[in-house]
Amino acid sequence: MSKYIMYLRKSRTDHGYAEESVELTLSRHRERLEEFCRQRGIVCDLVLQEVSSADSITGRPEMIRLLQLVESGAYEGVVCIDMDRLSRGSGADQALVINTFKYSDTKIITPSKTYDFALETDEQFAELSLFMAKQEYRQIKKRLYQGRVDSTMEGKWQSAKAPYGYETYKLKGQKGFSLRILPEEAEVVRLIFRLYLSGEDLGCGAVARKLNELGFRSRVGGPWFIRAVHNVLSNPVYTGKVRFSRYKYCTVVENGEISHKTRINKSPLIAQGLHEAIISEEDFRQAQQLLTDRRKTCRHFDQGLMNPLTNIVRCRYCGGRYSLKNARRDGTQMIGCLTKGCRAHSARVDLVEDRILEALHHELDLVFSGAEAGPAGLDLDKTVESLLKKEDALKAKLERQTDAYENGVYDLDVFVERSDRTRAELAAVREEVEALKRQISQREELAPRIRDLIETYKDLGSAEEKNQLLKELIAKVEIRKETAGSRHDDDFELTIFPRIL
Numbered sequence: 001m002s003k004y005i006m007y008l009r010k011s012r013t014d015h016g017y018a019e020e021s022v023e024l025t026l027s028r029h030r031e032r033l034e035e036f037c038r039q040r041g042i043v044c045d046l047v048l049q050e051v052s053s054a055d056s057i058t059g060r061p062e063m064i065r066l067l068q069l070v071e072s073g074a075y076e077g078v079v080c081i082d083m084d085r086l087s088r089g090s091g092a093d094q095a096l097v098i099n100t101f102k103y104s105d106t107k108i109i110t111p112s113k114t115y116d117f118a119l120e121t122d123e124q125f126a127e128l129s130l131f132m133a134k135q136e137y138r139q140i141k142k143r144l145y146q147g148r149v150d151s152t153m154e155g156k157w158q159s160a161k162a163p164y165g166y167e168t169y170k171l172k173g174q175k176g177f178s179l180r181i182l183p184e185e186a187e188v189v190r191l192i193f194r195l196y197l198s199g200e201d202l203g204c205g206a207v208a209r210k211l212n213e214l215g216f217r218s219r220v221g222g223p224w225f226i227r228a229v230h231n232v233l234s235n236p237v238y239t240g241k242v243r244f245s246r247y248k249y250c251t252v253v254e255n256g257e258i259s260h261k262t263r264i265n266k267s268p269l270i271a272q273g274l275h276e277a278i279i280s281e282e283d284f285r286q287a288q289q290l291l292t293d294r295r296k297t298c299r300h301f302d303q304g305l306m307n308p309l310t311n312i313v314r315c316r317y318c319g320g321r322y323s324l325k326n327a328r329r330d331g332t333q334m335i336g337c338l339t340k341g342c343r344a345h346s347a348r349v350d351l352v353e354d355r356i357l358e359a360l361h362h363e364l365d366l367v368f369s370g371a372e373a374g375p376a377g378l379d380l381d382k383t384v385e386s387l388l389k390k391e392d393a394l395k396a397k398l399e400r401q402t403d404a405y406e407n408g409v410y411d412l413d414v415f416v417e418r419s420d421r422t423r424a425e426l427a428a429v430r431e432e433v434e435a436l437k438r439q440i441s442q443r444e445e446l447a448p449r450i451r452d453l454i455e456t457y458k459d460l461g462s463a464e465e466k467n468q469l470l471k472e473l474i475a476k477v478e479i480r481k482e483t484a485g486s487r488h489d490d491d492f493e494l495t496i497f498p499r500i501l
Contacts, residue, residue: 005045007066008048030049152242180275208229239279241273249262313335334347347479347489355492394425
């Protein structure tokens with residue numbers, strides 16, 4: 001029996017469905033494709049769906065997975081609502097999609113046309129379709145951006161989230177949203193400006209501590225921090241203005257690879273808003289002047305990286321970064337949480353390093369023993385073997401159901417219901433088998449890299465080399481340390497999040 005995949009994608013910026021939820025659009029597309037498949041006698045073994053932009057395939061994990069499955073040559077075709085659901089981004093992405101389907105001899109099936117890349121005319125038509133979709137996408141992005149600029153110039157609020165002190169509401173009789181003052185939060189905003197402009201030389205940190213001492217909490221119920229106070233003091237929305245394009249999203253090429261970065265826009269669009277101001281223009285201007293005058297100049301030293309655990313260790317309590325602190329008298333390096341008021345205590349760098357190496361050594365033992373990490377301690381190979389037996393049983397069950405239908409035991413409705421349930425179970429088992437096989441493969445690849453790190457880590461001369469080596473294998477490490485003092489140096493817990501597993 002031929003195997004097919006159904007692929008569904010919805011972009012949040014899709015034109016024409018602005019008032020329709022993402023879930024409703026995907027559901028509508030799926031129902032349409034399922035009806036189309038029933039009419040054509042197509043049975044989809046796997047359904048992949050995602051909500052993402054068409055800018056780049058690299059930001060679409062389900063699309064990457066789809067291409068990997070197509071490369072295997074195990075599927076007859078992919079069913080989608082239209083060609084532009086696969087790609088309407090860069091020319092490189094479009095070429096990747098077409099070549100993957102072409103060389104694996106896999107069809108693209110849409111309600112309007114089936115693309116068979118064995119035919120030169122279909123390949124040319126697919127290239128033309130993707131090219132036109134790319135041009136349409138550019139025009140849509142241009143219209144959407146210009147629409148947001150126009151709405152900003154009209155004083156309307158663009159973000160889905162309202163700043164502290166306000167709530168959003170729908171404008172009556174017209175498109176767009178504006179802001180409405182929340183009295184209790186607005187009083188806190190006024191208090192922040194009063195404290196900062198009081199002449200007592202209070203910085204953002206001092207203002208945050210004062211708010212916490214008075215019992216005020218942020219919108220999510222947590223304490224106030226320096227960054228939150230700074231955001232309030234520097235936001236022109238409190239003077240009745242609206243701001244658009246505060247951040248710039250830049251595409252850059254690094255080491256031959258395309259990446260996307262977010263940077264602060266020094267010249268955002270600011271216009272008079274439709275909402276009421278909380279702070280006067282004069283108070284806001286004075287606050288900006290103070291923020292500029294008090295800004296510390298960053299000094300760069302030639303010492304290089306000093307902490308081998310930079311941007312790796314995080315606090316379990318508040319999520320803040322653990323950074324290098326003043327060393328002890330004996331020269332022992334210490335790292336501590338940067339969040340003021342956090343109850344976490346500092347830890348010795350060398351002890352944290354030892355614990356990380358011990359955990360990686362344990363992971364290496366698991367790889368060689370073939371045991372799955374976790375409380376169950378299951379053998380991955382045996383689990384795969386068991387699932388493959390279950391897959392064979394489900395295939396046999398599906399054949400029996402088909403025979404029963406052909407022999408008149410089942411009517412069409414009963415057959416469709418039971419066979420669909422069996423196919424869903426079969427797809428779930430296959431997906432689990434693929435996931436376990438990937439995990440086995442990843443562990444085998446991981447073993448030599450862990451061994452290399454364990455053997456060479458202590459001999460590395462610089463903290464920067466150690467940091468780079470750790471980041472290859474570890475996404476982050478969470479630390480929990482409740483006690484202080486040299487007698488409790490070993491009293492801490494680590495949770496390691498490997499980058500590969």
